[in-house]
Amino acid sequence: MGRYLHGVLCAFVFTFALLHNVQAQDEKGFITLDCGLLPDGSPYVDSSTGLTFTSDASFVESGKNGRVDKDSVRIVEKALVTLRYFPDGERNCYNLKVTQGTNYLIRAFFLYGNYDGFNTNPNFDLFLGPNKWTTVDLDATAGVKYEEIIHMSRLSSLQICLVKTGTTTPMISTLELRPLRSDIYISSTGSSLKLLSRSYANSSSRILRYPDDVYDRWWLPLVDTKWNVVTTTLSVNTSNGYDPPQGAMTSAATYVNDNGRLDIPWSLEDSTARFHIYLHFAEIQTLLANETREFNVLLNGKVFNGPYSPKKLKIDTMITKPESTLRCERGICLLQLVKTTKSTLPPLINAMETFTVVEFPQSETNQDEVIAIKKIQSAYGLSRISWQGDPCVPKKFLWAGLNCNNTDSSTPPTITSLNLSSSGLTDIIMPAILHLTNLQELDLSNNNLTGAVPGFLADMKSLLVINLSGNNLSGQLPQKLLEKKGLKLNTEGNPKLLCTEGSCENKSRESGHPKKSIVVPVVASVASLFVVATALVLFFVLKRKKSSKTKESGRTPRSSEPPIITKKKKFTYEEVTEMTNNFERILGKGGFGMVYHGYVNGKEPVAVKVVSQASNHGHKQFKAEVDLLLRVHHKNLVSLVGYCEKGNDLALVYEYMANGDLKEILSGLEYLHKGCRPPIVHRDVKTANILLNEHFQAKLADFGLSRSFSNEGESHVSTVVAGTLGYLDPDYYNTNWLTEKSDVYSFGVVLLEIITNLPVIDQSRETPYIAEWVGLMVTKGDIRNITDPSLNGDYHSDSVWRFVELAMTCVNASSASRPTMSQVVVELIQCLTFENSRGGTSRDLDSKSSRQVSMTFGTDVNPTAR
16 A cells, blocks of 8 residues: 555645635644745635644744745645745754643645755654654655654643754745544554555545544545445444544445455555554445445454454444554565455455554653743843754753753653853843752853842752852842852852852852762662672673773772661651751652752761652652562662651652662662562662662662562562553563563663663664664674673673573563573573683684574572572
């Protein structure tokens, strides 16, 4: 079917083939932009559809207006005559107000029309927020293309960005958004549906769209010369939520080849892409008493549905499930309608939609902080070409003057540093800065700011560095700002600014704490359950990095273990406030609250996690974590020092892990599975939940999602799916059955992260998900394609191959084929033995040898006493 789509599109794209005038229906929620249209020509009503087009000028801050050449003007619709092109900057974005949590059909049309006289069709990328939607290659489509996607907005604003990728200039002709019902076109979490085709069986040349289609979907006629197209003048009941137009359902295709099949083939450019189909059926012929229409629906040779008989003059829509993982071998797809032996009539189909699944793993920046930074931008009249789209991600397009904390793609990034030095700022220090709650450094130096220094700066608990030098600030410097411990404050060059002792001219105040150039990592989440194997992995992969750092610093690590506080104490809220010095120093943000640095008895460092009262599940996770960590203890689990529970004031006090989490540098799971009775499953194993102390000893953390089996003999727990995208066990996701092997899957992903030093999901890779990418590299047989380049090939190929094979076995789609954590430990010890046996740093030249993943596990290994 894909081969028909391109031909049909090109045949009708310049006219839309809409030859009848209609009355406009309700366009509630529609956004219909004629890009490049001058504001004085806006709005206007399209005579063919009755849709109201408006100028895009108020939805975008950059770009220039263009107009297709005179030859193109004669044959295109009015909306395609003008366009907007973007010669400046890498990323230029439209900012649209939408309803949060609503599904939208988003469509963009591109007609080059030689607007610039260069006769060179552009090629560029299209992004939705921080995630890539598609590549627009107009050279491959004769200068004309439209892209459509169904996407659920996570926020109340949506950025649609054109990204320059080469020497040509991005451009756009129209941009349209259509809200959809929430119960149709459902995709899996973190993904959207990119339109491949939408067609109806008809031999006419008419494209159906609004007002025939209430959602303004475009339905292209599709017919094969071998098909028999049947029609009816009767009305078809199309009300099932999908509500295709009458014109699409009052005609249908039937045909039976020698094998009793109706075949509909199509192709995918990316053979690894997942796809979804929506098949619309209605019986539109009058069947005699002795006639039967019954058939099976097959996808790529496998039964998808059936036996099935269409309903008389009533729509029936057959869909794939949101979590389905349908793929086509070598990108060749085939839908077959095969009549059954009892059927006297051939199969029939009225209309069909196909989509590919686009993964959108990267979360948008925290919405409150986006609102705050945009208020700052507006208040100061900042006009910066880079200040478009998401402020923090992708990292390549980070707004100039900002730094962000975006180590975990599944968590909304936050703004940690704002530098507006020498930006021509006037007026006061804006209150919107207060809403950048994770800000650690603020530089407003060398501007012309006036008025008083606001006291709210002292209330920003994360703020460690403030530079206000070189302005025209006046009045009394707030005493609480002067007294704030841990703050580095620079007010030089403000002659009118007064301290309590007199003028602040040429004075700079520091707390004595050195400025840190790297954000202190989240040290304690909640307690968790990881495996001693992590310690082996760290030694295996990170030992050279650690030793090199030791040489650079001129220090040798201490051999003695640091003291660990084992007494689990219940603290009062006043004691928590005192130990954190009134929550002065923020270490980071955990699963349900902020994490602060503190001291017990004034000398033992601890990490204190305070449950946010705004957290929907914080109290439940707090209870779960306290319950677990009061019952279990292991050298590779983060120790719980104590807790506080007073009304809504909840806090957890952990041992301090000086080197942060494993994710930032680039064990107890076995104990939880085998050593605890009943067993415990962590449910959120990932690098961000494996913490490292000053001796690089790994410990599991964050137990808020952990689940215990009711009794020791159970093999699974039936529970709502929870976890982190990229680490989530597909078996658990599909069945809601949580087993110990779910943690094994997640740990396998961690192993792949460690050996590759690559992100779990990266849309720029040929296969975005790390397990699929490593699997592809394994087939090529060169271990150097997989390992972290910083290892410089200094490893034993057998040990690394065993390591990779183990990881791939852990991420097997079938939980039954995965090893236990005890078996993982044994295999990692073998990897370490191979590595240590070679001695020195000579490289193994056999790293290109191809290996087949064929590990077997049969003997259970009991955990050693701890």
